[in-house]
Amino acid sequence: MSADQDGNQIRPATEADLPAIGAIDARITGAAKDAYWRDMFDRFGNRADRYFLLSENAGRVEGYIAGEVRAWEFGSPPSGWVFAIGTDPDARQRKVASRLFAAIAEAFRGRGVDTLRTMIARDDDLIMSFFRSQGMMAGPFVQLEMSVDEAWPGDDEAEAAS
Amino acid sequence: MKLQRATRCALFAVFELARVPGRQVSAADIAETYDLSVNHLAKVLRELTRARIIQSVRGAGGGYTLAANPKRLTLYDIVGKFEELGDDAGAPPEPGADTDGGRALDRVLTEIDDITVATLKSISLTTFMKLSRKSGA
Numbered sequence: 647m648s649a650d651q652d653g654n655q656i657r658p659a660t661e662a663d664l665p666a667i668g669a670i671d672a673r674i675t676g677a678a679k680d681a682y683w684r685d686m687f688d689r690f691g692n693r694a695d696r697y698f699l700l701s702e703n704a705g706r707v708e709g710y711i712a713g714e715v716r717a718w719e720f721g722s723p724p725s726g727w728v729f730a731i732g733t734d735p736d737a738r739q740r741k742v743a744s745r746l747f748a749a750i751a752e753a754f755r756g757r758g759v760d761t762l763r764t765m766i767a768r769d770d771d772l773i774m775s776f777f778r779s780q781g782m783m784a785g786p787f788v789q790l791e792m793s794v795d796e797a798w799p800g801d802d803e804a805e806a807a808s
Numbered sequence: 809m810k811l812q813r814a815t816r817c818a819l820f821a822v823f824e825l826a827r828v829p830g831r832q833v834s835a836a837d838i839a840e841t842y843d844l845s846v847n848h849l850a851k852v853l854r855e856l857t858r859a860r861i862i863q864s865v866r867g868a869g870g871g872y873t874l875a876a877n878p879k880r881l882t883l884y885d886i887v888g889k890f891e892e893l894g895d896d897a898g899a900p901p902e903p904g905a906d907t908d909g910g911r912a913l914d915r916v917l918t919e920i921d922d923i924t925v926a927t928l929k930s931i932s933l934t935t936f937m938k939l940s941r942k943s944g945a
């Protein structure tokens with residue numbers, strides 16, 4: 647892929663990019679997760695319907711995004727899921743994440759997908775503001791969770807619905 | 809969710825000022841555009857000025873301009889000036905609060921409040937303006 651006039655290039659991540667991607671994530675989250683990024687690359691690098699892209703400038707990795715097409719989960723037609731995105735804090739305010747988001751949206755569109763989805767922590771103002779700025783709104787699904795220790799076995803309503 | 813009249817006035821006023829950056833807009837013009845009471849709007853504009861979200865410019869041709877950065881200012885910053893949002897720890901307990909039903913109700917209402925706050929905090933004025941353009945298309 648060719649670079650834009652400012653030297654920004656979006657391309658698929660390679661194995662050699664993993665240290666740089668992991669370093670960006672570690673700067674953002676404060677936790678090094680080398681095995682996680684290795685596993686991410688094994689599962690999502692160079693796979694059909696799965697995308698692991700990065701943005702670089704002058705040979706320096708400045709951000710990444712990962713996602714995949716998922717179909718018929720809970721009855722949902724195929725949709726593009728974005729489940730990882732990060733920008734080097736030193737490269738913020740330069741639309742790195744916006745370019746990555748546009749690139750993965752284009753890739754999803756090429757697969758015939760017309761809906762983008764993601765899931766984020768409710769208190770992560772920064773990342774939620776970013777996705778909002780791209781036009782994302784609350785979707786038709788609600789994420790629910792509980793501790794397995796608090797499950798109510800034998801509940802009549804739960805049994806009726808299952 | 810139904811917003812109080814003052815909150816809607818504030819949102820429309822800030823939105824209108826953000827729409828014409830650098831230009832002074834009179835209270836009368838904002839009131840006319842959004843069919844608001846000028847008197848009510850004037851009170852809201854004073855509150856927004858005190859909060860340094862907008863600034864007033866006196867004199868001939870005076871009016872109001874946006875003072876805050878629209879990329880940083882969120883709907884929460886505006887709505888929170890006029891509505892009770894989220895944490896009501898300082899509020900006196902409601903009747904029945906200290907019962908099983910009251911505690912269960914509190915969990916449900918807290919969930920709703922948390923989602924409301926997260927939504928308002930995540931939408932900057934700039935994003936809101938983009939949404940407005942999209943909604944008008």
